[in-house]
Amino acid sequence: MPQFTPGFPRFMLPAQHRFRDSIAEQLKSWYRYAREHFDPSMIEADGDGDPIWGSAMIRNRQEHLLNADEHDDDVLAHLDLGLAWATIGNLVISCMFGAYHILRDKTLLKRVRHELHEYLGERTIHEVDPHQLGRDIPLLASIYAETMRLHIKIYSAYSSPHEDVDLGKWTLPKGALALVNSAPSHMDKSFWNTKNxxxxxxTFWADRFIIDPADPESGPIDPEYRRLHNRPKKEQEDMTPYFSLDGCEGAWVPYGGKIFLALSPQNLA
Structure with a gap:
């Protein structure tokens, strides 16, 4: 991926392009097979899974992306290649390590089961919106965020389209590309709260991203860092602990991204 990021043409990276193209061809072969063999009756009772396309998300991508202007199987295959890369780089790792940390800690496992039981009641997990589940159970959201902080190390691409950016000892030239890894930010001992x-x-701390209004030392940001840099906590109407990423912009960047710096070096800071 670092070799592809600068946009080098095919003649400069022939082996890498051949490898990428071979995967895209396999994806297109899968499309042809799936369209020939899929039947709506195969969709499982939850409305999501099926043995041919795999999930509702992929079926929807086939339907909506192919209807977009100038999108054909070749375009879709390369889009799905990006999706597969992001899934392996984020989703698989976060799910695996999230489950690992929950299951290895009997106390945490008991807490998670209790929170889910209280929230679901008589419902099954398939009957609730997963996005709402994360919002309504702060512990689950915090486990997810902490897993991403601890285990996801990914590059973000930065560029300044208008002018050079002074970075102290270095300069980012206008139009140049810089790759910044998230590991130093995710492991910044001066920023993250370690509870003294x-x-x-x-280490993994399931409650790192939970703010308890009754505990001024709680939350993801080190209390002293928060005071020195004037990063106030979000006001909460009640005294219920809640999940929060407020103030973590630039420090918690598990998904990477491509960011263009508009004007000043302060943007990079």
Whole structure:
């Protein structure tokens, strides 16, 4: 991926392009097979899974992306290649390590089961909106965010289209591309709350992203850092602990991204 990022043409990266194209051809072969063999009756009772396309998301991508202007199987295959890469880089790792940390800690496992039981009642997990589930159970959201902080190390691409950016010892030239890894930010001991050293940044802490209004030392940001840099906590109407990423912009970047700096080096900071 770092070799592809600068946009080098095919003649400069022939082997890499051949490898990418071979995967795209396999995806197109799958499309042809799936369209020939899929039947709506195969969709499972939850309305999501099926043995041919795999999930409702992929079926929807086939329907909507192919109807977009100038989108054919070749375009869709390369889009799905990007989706597969992002899934392997984020989703698989976060699910695996999230489950690992829950299951290895009996106390945390008990808490998660209790929270789910209280929230679901008589419903099954398939009967609730997963986005709402994360919003309504702060512990689950915090486990997810902490898993991404601890285990996802990914590059973000930065560029300044209008002028050079002064970075102290270095300069980012106008139009040049810089790759910034999230690991230093995710492991910044001066930024992240460790509860006075009880939960070092190198360790998993399920409650790191939970703010307890009754505990001024709670939350993802080190209390002293928050005071020095004037990063106030979000006001909460009640005293219920809640999940929060407020103030973590630029420090919690598990998804990477491509950001264009408009004017000043302060944007990069």
């Amino acid at each position: 050293g009880q939960y070092p940044v190198e």
